Amino acid sequence: MKKLFTNLTFWVLTAITLGVLLGHFAPQIALQKIMEEPFKMKLLGNEVSVGNTISEFLSGIFISVVKQFINPIIFLTITLGIVSMGNLKKVGKVGGKALLYFEIVTTLALLVGIIVANVIRPGDGVVTDSIKGGDISKYTKSAETFSWLKFFMDNLTLQVLLFSIILGILLSNYERRHVIVAFFQKISRYVFKGLHWVMKFAPVGAFGGMAFTISKYGIQTLLPLAKLMGTVYVTMGIFVFGILTLILNYYKISLWRFLKYIREELLIVLGTSSSEAGLPSLMEKLEKMGCAKSVVGLVVPAGYSFNLDGTTIYLSMSVIFLAQVFNVSLSLAQIMTIIGILMVTSKGAAGVTGSGFIVLASTLTAIKVIPVEGLALLLGVDRFMSEARAITNFIGNGVATIWIANNEKEFDREAMEKAFNLKA
Structure with a gap:
């Protein structure tokens, strides 16, 4: 019983409930x-808003503080990793392999998404007049002004990634490195120690995030678009337990054991609806399960x-x-065009505020056959999806890192077994 009450997974799950x-x-x-x-505060020079309701405040504070650890951890991990790698050719090889894997x-x-949507057909029978829409102007406007330069300038994580790679290369050639x-x-030791203390408050963030979602949008919001919701969750399940399982099976690694290993982070991501909340811990x-520091530093941020x-x-x-x-x-031909457009536009999703809707708006505008106004239908259930x-x-990035580490022979299977057994 004492072990249960000191288990972070138990408290996060309780908080979500x-x-x-x-x-x-x-x-x-x-x-x-x-x-x-909305309450605003400055963290590491950046002003962040954490809302003005009780639930938003609890969730927002936790996510905002965790976000402050992301870039320092990326900087330290990738710089130290490249210095230890000591080979510019190898850095380029791992980076190129990661981008090819991602694509x-x-x-x-x-x-998978297109096939399942065409089989189940969640949009059939949806009456647009019965669903209360929302204002989509901010998304369509942002879609019109999107550019890759703006994407890079707004994405501090990518900037830190590039700076860390350059610094790591320079330090590799420095005599007193x-x-x-x-x-x-x-x-690095102090940063991770601080992160561990912050993660003790994960149940508070998960509680606030889930309370805000349910109270603001209500479970009844799901009913008109329940088929779409169900289809999305089923498709995600097919992808994770189908494709990602096959990817890890290539190196005889169990996806299920990996998911058990990161279960605390998964619950935190579930409760806060933010993959950023679990990124530093991931x-x-x-690293603890055997992936080389250099591979983790390159693959996860990218x-x-x-x-x-x-x-x-x-x-x-x-x-x-x-x-x-x-x-x-x-x-x-139009479906192939959609695939082609999304292969490009989806890559900008992380660096833009309201990412999903902005990318979706830009895609609908590009294909010019589906009314952009249809976005209003999705606003009510977007938070639940x-x-x-x-x-x-989150899981996809973990699997990518493990696969590339194995492919580069930068993976310690003994460390993996030790880590998995400790979390069993």
Whole structure:
């Protein structure tokens, strides 16, 4: 019993359950305003807003603090990794292999989403007049102004990734690099120690996130689009337990054991609807289970921007769903065009505010056969689908790192067995 009460997984799961109950039975408490304007604070020079209701505040504070660890951990992990690698050719090889992997797997995710949406046809019979829409102007406007330069300038993670690679290469050729490496290693220990303390508050963040979602949107919001919701979750399941299982089986690694190993992070991502909330811990656990520091440092940050399997599935299914709602019969050529456009536009999803809708708006605008106004149908249930997107993205990046580490012979199977057995 004592072990149960000191288990973070137990507390996060309990917090999610309590959040659902509070949001459903006492939404007025969860949405109680604690201030007139959303609370804003500055962390590491960045101003972040964490909402003005009780539930938003609890979730927002936790996610915002965890986010502050992402870039320092990426910087330290990748810089130390490249210095230890000491080979520019190898850095380029791992990076190139990661990008090729991302493109292949996200294309598979696109195809899975389109096939399942065409088989189940969740958009058939949806009456658009009966569903209350929302304002989509901010998404269509952002889609019109999207550019890859803006994507890079707005994406601090990519900037840190590039800077860390350059610094790591420069340090590799520095004679007294061992002094700087020792300094960075010392900082790294303190950063991870701080992260461990913050993660103790994960149940608070998960409670607030789930209470906010249920209280604001209500379970009744799901009923008109329940078929779409179910189809999205089924498709994510097919992708994770089908394609990702096969990818890990190539190196005789059990996906199920890996999921058990990262179960605490998965619950945190579920409760907060944010893959960022578990990203620093994922990087640490991947190292502990045998992935080389250099591979983790390169693949996870790049995957966070370019390997969004869950988001890709959601985008492809949403396009087909809206086509079915508006009785737009898509030819094979048009479906191939959608796949081609999404292969490009989905890669910008992580660096833009309101990412999914902005990318979706830009895709609908490009194909010019499905009304962009259909986005309003998805606003009410998007928050409920964000959990599936975040978890699938999260698992996908973990699997990508393990596969590439094995492919590069930078994986310690003994460390994996030790880590898996400790978390069993």
